[in-house]
Structure formats: C-alpha cells, structure tokens
Amino acid sequence: MKFTLVLLVGILFFCCCSTLLVDHTHATTAVTTSSPPQRITSLPGFNGPISFAQYSGYVPVSTNSTEKRFLFYWFVESQSASSSEDPVVLxxxxxxxxxxxxxxxxxxxxxxxxxxxxxxxSNDHAWNKRANIIYLESPFEVGYSFTTNKNDHVWNDVKSANDVLQFLAIFFSELFPQYLKNPFYIAAESYGGHYGPTTAVAVLRANQHNQFPFKFNLKGFIVANGIMDDREDTNSVPIFMYQHSLISKSSYEDGLSKCKGDFYKFQNLPECSNVISQYYTSIVGVNPYDIYANCVGDVGPFASNNEKEENASFLETMKSNGWMKALTQKQGSSSSIHPLFTLSARVGSGAPCLAYKPQEYWFNLNEVKMALHASPLIPQDHRWQMCNNVVNSFYNRTYDSMIPFYQELLSNGIRGLFYSGDCDLAVNSLGSQNGIYALMNVMNGQIVKPYQSWMMEKQVAGFYQIWSAGSTTMTFKTIKGAGHMVPMTRPKQAQTVLYDFIFN
Structure with missing residues (x-):
C-alpha cells in the first residue's frame, strides 16, 4: 500500500531472482515462547457493541540474545456463527x-x-464477517513493531518472509492452536506483492522440510494490486497513461521511439529517462492510487506552501537524478530514494494524495496503545507511522520478479488470486495482467474460464480469467472503478472477491 507510487514504473531491481528463502534442515525448529494472547476489551472512540473476540500484542521473531525483533498483530475473529471453522487470512x-x-x-x-x-x-463490509483475519505489522519498525537493536537497518524480502514465518509458527502453535486446522490464506497489497508470495513459499517449504512439529494448512495466496514482475509493470505504465489521456499520443510515441520500444530495458538511456521524467512531470497533482479521485489537499496554484514545496522539490529531484535512476536503487542513502519518499519524509509519513493524519493521531494516543496492548512494551520514543520512511529507504527489494514464487506455489497445489482495481496507476492492471500471462506461458497454463465480466447487483463489477496451472488454479480479477486500495473505494466488491475465492 501507499508508498508504492514507486510502482508507477515498477520497482526496478537488477538482481537475479533467488530461490532461497529459508536455510532448512530436517530437524524441527522449536518456536519461541510468546506471551499469552491478550484480548481487546474496549476501543477508544468506539461505543457500539462488539460481537466477536479480538486480540493484539507482540510476538518475538528473533532468538538472538543480543537483540529482539517484535512484530505487532491485531487478530479479529470471524463474526459468523461458524467462526471456529472459518478460514484464517493473514x-x-x-x-x-x-x-x-x-x-x-x-x-x-x-x-x-x-x-x-x-x-x-462499524464497517458493513469488513472481511471478518466470515473469516478470521490477522493484521500483521511487518517488517520490524513498521507501525508498532520494533527491534531492540536500533543499529539494525537491514530489511529485505528474505528476512521479512522468515520473520513472518516465525510469527505464524508462534501464532498457530502457542497463541491460537485451535485455528491450526482451519484453511489458511496469505493476502497482501501493493509491495505486499513481494511479502505475500515470499511468505507463502516460506510456509510451503517449512511444511515440506518438517521445519516445525506441525503443518500449516496453507490453501492459497491473494495479491491485491501488488507488484509482480518489473518488466511487465514498468512497460505497462506509459501505455496506461496514454490510454487514460494522462499523456498525449505524440508524447507516448516519442517515448516509444526514445526508449526503443522497451521502457524497462532502456530506462537508463538519457533520452529515455528524460522522456519518462516528462511523463511524470505532467501528472503532478494526479492521484496515482486512483486517477479519478481527488488528492487530499489542494494541488497546482491552489496548493498550500508545504504542497508547493513538495512539488518543487519533486521536480528538482527528477531533473537532477531522473525518476528512473532513483527507482533503480535498491537501498541506501536518501539520494537513492525515490523523490516522493524524500518529500514524504519532510512533511510526515504519509503518501502522495492520501490522508494519514487521522491514523497517526489515533494510533499514537496513549489510551489506544494501552487498549491494543502495545504499551507498556513499546519503547517510549517509538511513534506509530502510517509508513516508515527509514524502513522504505533501507529496504533491499531482493527480487525482480515474483513469477518463480507463483510457479512454486501453484505447482504444489496452492491456489492463487490476483485482484486489481482498474483505476490504479501505481500498480496498474495492464502490467499485472501481463505478468500473469507471462507466468502462464512459463507454466503452460490452460484457460479454464476465458476473460469475461463478473456481476454484482445486476451490474458489471469487473472482469476475470481463470487458468489451470500446476496442480491448481490461478485467477486474475479486476474491480471496475476501484483504485489501488480496492476495499477503500469498492468495499462490497472487495469483500465479494475475497469470499468467492476462499469459499470456492
């Protein structure tokens, strides 16, 4: 979510896709003892009845005696009468x-x-109406999650997946063993397009290698407007802009010419980088997460001084470094960070065009931290942020494609769903669909249901296609009129998409 405006051109990594996630041995791994689950008994700001149980707290995911990493979770049980049997969704x-x-x-x-x-x-379209949902703040230092080693600035896809695996082992073996038998799904949004599949593969391999004295009942993975393949994500952006009249026909054709027909491959050519910078200069003030929605705050000549400063700094950074050059950096100093990340750090921890102040106010209230059991364990100087700029700055985006991870999951019978709001520019549906097609080409997938509309309340709600691949199925589904965060803009449709998949 949020920071993935970087995905306007994909997250352009130049490392090879490693297949190693966990150094498995045939010996089982003992899980780290955790505190008993702590039930939430009240929520500041909510006075209505609560008919379901909910729990929150910290789980230690590192056993090093010199440091501890604690991941924070909020678990809401299903509101249905069959909650004890309903699926569990991370x-x-x-x-x-x-x-x-x-x-x-x-x-x-x-x-x-x-x-x-x-x-x-109350949310009428909450996902826990019929499912048990774990909301996990990962990696460490995100939200309430933290580490005792303040010098640890190492974040990457492998470390994140392994930490989540340790969390899940403790969650299902110690905290809530009654849910170990339930169907389990891993869902993630935006850059979660890396989190979800890498975690799912870690879980799959843990089962295969008997890493724990129990098996996870993993049934499927869900990617929501998530990054998938750098080449496909990158090359789809200019055509998405052109097809939605964000750039002109002549500008698009100029880019095709100067980038030799491949924006991904030739991104570092000066003439290619310059024309791409011009594309993004032209859409400053457009909401990248929903191109038909307004930005929070004013834009252009009506912008506040802070907003004008953001735009000026954004343009200056692009001119000096180039949008594409900034994106190709995987980690390091602020000079290698996408310009919008640098801007965001100056004015808060939000993302372009989105509200973040209400969330940051509420989650930092002392009474909220107490109610959610973040206090007293959370360090006094730790502030909850919607998006942590330090994590984003130093995070090593390890893989350039998720196709090998999808392939491994599908080949082992783990079903897949990729859903996409079709008004999202940050991770647009064209690139996502192309990524799925590339996956199916690799796997020799066969079409089970051809591309067609799906309906809700006697209206077209989007389009979908289903393939058989490996020993199971892969579904691609769009949600008409939805942005990057589909449940925010089309909540009922998002809930329907989830339930259609997990109860199929």
Missing part, C-alpha cells in the same frame, strides 16, 4: 514500510477510523 500492507493497521482502519477491518482521528464506525 493480511499485510505494502510500502515497503507501511502499516497493516492502516489497512485495518481504512480498508477492510471491522472498524473504520473517521476523519476526526478520534472516533470509529
């Missing part, structure tokens, strides 16, 4: 560096935060 927002609790209070949690930052309202 949810992770992206960034990298953005909090899954933001997804809770702005997308599909049972309580949504009002604009005043003080009160909550």
């Amino acid at each position: 949810w992770m927002n992206g960034g990298p560096g953005c909090s899954s609790l933001d997804g809770f209070v702005t997308e599909h949690g049972p309580f949504l935060l009002n604009d005043d930052g003080k009160t909550l309202r």
Whole structure:
C-alpha cells in the first residue's frame, strides 16, 4: 500500500531472482515462547457493541540474545456463527514500510477510523464477517513493531518472509492452536506483492522440510494490486497513461521511439529517462492510487506552501537524478530514494494524495496503545507511522520478479488470486495482467474460464480469467472503478472477491 507510487514504473531491481528463502534442515525448529494472547476489551472512540473476540500484542521473531525483533498483530475473529471453522487470512500492507493497521482502519477491518482521528464506525463490509483475519505489522519498525537493536537497518524480502514465518509458527502453535486446522490464506497489497508470495513459499517449504512439529494448512495466496514482475509493470505504465489521456499520443510515441520500444530495458538511456521524467512531470497533482479521485489537499496554484514545496522539490529531484535512476536503487542513502519518499519524509509519513493524519493521531494516543496492548512494551520514543520512511529507504527489494514464487506455489497445489482495481496507476492492471500471462506461458497454463465480466447487483463489477496451472488454479480479477486500495473505494466488491475465492 501507499508508498508504492514507486510502482508507477515498477520497482526496478537488477538482481537475479533467488530461490532461497529459508536455510532448512530436517530437524524441527522449536518456536519461541510468546506471551499469552491478550484480548481487546474496549476501543477508544468506539461505543457500539462488539460481537466477536479480538486480540493484539507482540510476538518475538528473533532468538538472538543480543537483540529482539517484535512484530505487532491485531487478530479479529470471524463474526459468523461458524467462526471456529472459518478460514484464517493473514493480511499485510505494502510500502515497503507501511502499516497493516492502516489497512485495518481504512480498508477492510471491522472498524473504520473517521476523519476526526478520534472516533470509529462499524464497517458493513469488513472481511471478518466470515473469516478470521490477522493484521500483521511487518517488517520490524513498521507501525508498532520494533527491534531492540536500533543499529539494525537491514530489511529485505528474505528476512521479512522468515520473520513472518516465525510469527505464524508462534501464532498457530502457542497463541491460537485451535485455528491450526482451519484453511489458511496469505493476502497482501501493493509491495505486499513481494511479502505475500515470499511468505507463502516460506510456509510451503517449512511444511515440506518438517521445519516445525506441525503443518500449516496453507490453501492459497491473494495479491491485491501488488507488484509482480518489473518488466511487465514498468512497460505497462506509459501505455496506461496514454490510454487514460494522462499523456498525449505524440508524447507516448516519442517515448516509444526514445526508449526503443522497451521502457524497462532502456530506462537508463538519457533520452529515455528524460522522456519518462516528462511523463511524470505532467501528472503532478494526479492521484496515482486512483486517477479519478481527488488528492487530499489542494494541488497546482491552489496548493498550500508545504504542497508547493513538495512539488518543487519533486521536480528538482527528477531533473537532477531522473525518476528512473532513483527507482533503480535498491537501498541506501536518501539520494537513492525515490523523490516522493524524500518529500514524504519532510512533511510526515504519509503518501502522495492520501490522508494519514487521522491514523497517526489515533494510533499514537496513549489510551489506544494501552487498549491494543502495545504499551507498556513499546519503547517510549517509538511513534506509530502510517509508513516508515527509514524502513522504505533501507529496504533491499531482493527480487525482480515474483513469477518463480507463483510457479512454486501453484505447482504444489496452492491456489492463487490476483485482484486489481482498474483505476490504479501505481500498480496498474495492464502490467499485472501481463505478468500473469507471462507466468502462464512459463507454466503452460490452460484457460479454464476465458476473460469475461463478473456481476454484482445486476451490474458489471469487473472482469476475470481463470487458468489451470500446476496442480491448481490461478485467477486474475479486476474491480471496475476501484483504485489501488480496492476495499477503500469498492468495499462490497472487495469483500465479494475475497469470499468467492476462499469459499470456492
């Protein structure tokens, strides 16, 4: 979620896709003892009845005696009468560096935060109406999660997946063993397009190698407007812009010419980089997460001084470094960070065009931290942020494609769903669909249901296609009129897409 405006041109990594996630041995791994689950008994700002159980707290995911990494979770049980048998879904927002609790209070949690930052309202389309949902803040230092080693600035896809695996082992073996038998799904959004599949593969391999004295009942993975393949994501952006009249025909054709027909391959050519910078200069003020929605705050000549400063700094950074050059850096100093990340760090921890102040106000209230059991363990100087700029700056985006991970999961019977809001520019549906087609070409996937519309309330709600691949199926589904955070803009449709998949 959020920070993935970087995905306007894909997250352009130049490393090879490693297949190693966990150094497995045939010996089982003992899980780290955790505190008993702590039930949430009240929520500041919500006065209505709560008919389901919910729990939150910290789980240690490192056993090093010199440091501890603690991941924070908020677990809401299903509201249905069959909650003890309903599927369990792990949810992770992206960034990298953005909090899954933001997804809770702005997308599909049972309580949504009002604009005043003080009160909550019930969500009629909460995902836990029929499923048990784990909202996990990962990696460490995201949201309430933290490490005792403040010099640890090493974040990457492998470390993140392994930490989440350790969390899940403790969750299912110690905290909530009654749910170990339930169907389990891993869902993630945006940069979660890396989090989800890498974690799912770690879980799959843990089962295969008997890493724990139990088996996870992993049934499927869900990617929501997530990055998948750098080449496909990158090359789709200019054509998406052109098809939505964000750039002109002549500008698009100029880019094709100067980038030799491949924006990904020739991104570092000066003439290619310059024309791409011109593309993004032309859409400053457009909401990249929903091109038909307004930005929070004013833009252009009506912008505040802070907003004008953001735009000026953004353009200056692009001119000096180039948008593409900034994106190709995987980690390091602020000079290698995407310009919008640098801007965001100056004015807050939000993302372009999106509200973040209500969330940051509510989650930093002392009474909220106490109610959610973040206090007293959380360090006093630790502040909850929607998106952590430090994590984003130093996160090593390890892989350039998720296709090998999808392939491994599907080949082992783990079903896949990729859903995409079709108004999202940050991770647009064209690139995502092309990535799925590339996957099917590799796997020799066979079409089970050809591309067609799906309906809701007697209206077209989007389009979908299903393939048989490996020993199971892969589904690609669009949601008409939805942005990057589908449950935020089309909540009922998002809930339907989830339930159609996990109860199929």
